[in-house]
Amino acid sequence: MKIACIGGGVAALYFAIAMKRRQPAAAIDIFERDSADRNSGWGIILREPMLEAMRRMDEASHAAILARAVSWDQIEIRHKGEVNLLSNQFGRSTGRHALVEVLRARAVELGCRIHYSSPASAADLAGGYQLLVGSDGIKSGCREQIGAAAPIVRVQSANRFIWLGCDKAFDRMVFDFQQTTHGPVWVHAYPFSADKSTFVVECAQQTFDGFGFGRRALSADLARLEGIFASLLGDASLTSLSDAPHEWRQFEQIRCDALHHEQMVLIGDAAHTAHFSIGSGTRLAVEDAIALADSLHQGGALPEALARYQRQRSEAVDSIQQQALHSMQWFDRIIEHYSLPLAAFSRAFLFRSLGQAA
Template sequence: MMQIACIGGGVAALYFAIAMQRRQPAAAIDIFERDSAERNSGWGIILREPMLAAMQRMDEASHAAILARAVSWDQIEIRHKGGIKLLSNQFGRSTGRHALVEVLRARAVELGCRIHYASPASATDLAGSYQLLVGSDGIKSGCREQIGADAPIARVQSANRFIWLGCGKAFDRMVFDFQQTTHGPVWVHAYPFSAGQSTFVVECTQQTFDGFGFGRRALSSDLARLEEIFANLLGEAKLASLSDAPHEWRQFEQIRCDSLHREQMVLIGDAAHTAHFSIGSGTRLAVEDAIALADSLHQGGALPEALARYQRQRSEAVGSIQQQALHSMQWFDRIVEHYSLPLAAFSRAFLFRSLGQAA
């Protein structure tokens, strides 16, 4: 019976536990999560269809529970230069991160996994007690740094600033609203994730960020300013942040590790690789990593062989998604070049941004 510890209890670890317990019911899995069980916060995330299909094949029960909490849309609206472009047949689905994690926690425990909350963990402390350590500690992963001691980690940081907000209004479609202000461009990626709420990711250039003095005061004053900028879209709805700390404003970093394993440790999810939020695929990568790792361990052989097989399998699949994400991130980084385009040309450039085509 394999003894496994996961460092970090987000979607990657929870889905790995589900997949592994399905493949090997006798496996003993402990998940160590730094935060308390109650601190399961977050706004909505897009659920990509390939991820949902893989989840359905792996575990019907959690797949059905996730779909029961999801909302969908079939149009994308692009607002630019005072005009609106509506694109039909653009099916998308999302759910609250909170709802997703709740479903996965319940299912992982039902299948036999143990979750330890308020339990920050380190590979050094756990190495002696487990055969396999799964580094699932997210974008600021400490496990990655340990593996990266021998292998390069590639990082590309976006020039823009973003903040992940929620709003108390459920849009009936996905909306991208590009505003021009006296300090420069600021835009939002918004979509519904429950009956009364939407995700509202605001992004702006560094110049706009500095011009408004964002990130320098209590966040409530930044939110009030954003509510003014997006008043046409929001109506009476208010914006909400995950905390009141100015550091909620971030610069996205796309990360790729040359090596995903070392000795008894392996990386999955954001600890292993990130993908810019504008293509909504980070959770998909996390779930697909989790399934690939469980499958590779289940195939058997010595642990180093299984981990090497997992790495080979994921490198190619992740590479193409990260390439699209990078193109998309860089399109937004060069937004000033696109802003002068009329609505139709701007919308076309926007839609094809992840292919890396020029505007």
């Protein structure tokens, strides 16, 4: 079977690996818009169910990913000058760049071809391939094509966030809620290598406007954030992927009722997104990739295989998206929980994805 992936992120790369493991004769071309050296993110959390599914599918890439991962076993919640340290909270993460590097090397080793600096569309590729995999991420053009056949549901967070790096490796996962004159500003931070951490800052729109964030070169906003989180950062500094104010974003949770149409199928963020606060977008992407490869391998006509993939993924994705939505909405309504004492605030925070009231 000749397959083209439109977009070369984790979803496409893992699909290519899984498909080659199941069907070594499959011919897979991956078209990636960006050049090979572009870094598009900081660290990501590696969920254990995802790692276990990866181990079962391909031990070589699983071992290479673990070799580049770091772990922690505590979560620290900082709120109104107090600290709650929770033990036995195991987590693991790696650099997004490191993960992509490992998967690219493995996909090429298995015989896939990756075309960098190659933006692609279904219209360009349709004639040359039997299957087009829409793996072009959160701003997917492939999704819009399938959307003509079934509804796409979008829920936007009211908050603003920015995904930053920090040149210090925390030894645990930290959530630091700072009260400022313009309202709360908080960070989700965790290490992803021996000397770096992910630092995702979030605040309400009103707070964002109060500080004038997003209206000037980003370096000025970073200096302000370094001041707000000085007690956590010490002399460490924050780094962004670019100096453009558009690095500040509002998260959009997206769900597509249909994952395939004619010869096109969606995987990863193109198919569905999950708020970053539950760290599961990559897990969904990898599980989609495995489910699609397995379904194609089971055989039958292509429409049948794609329908089977959609049926299989719907329930699992619904459950994670529900948790992600509860978590996103908890942060959107953070002011309702803010005056709670630390223990009650921590409890509400930890159970936020279940949708329980504080």
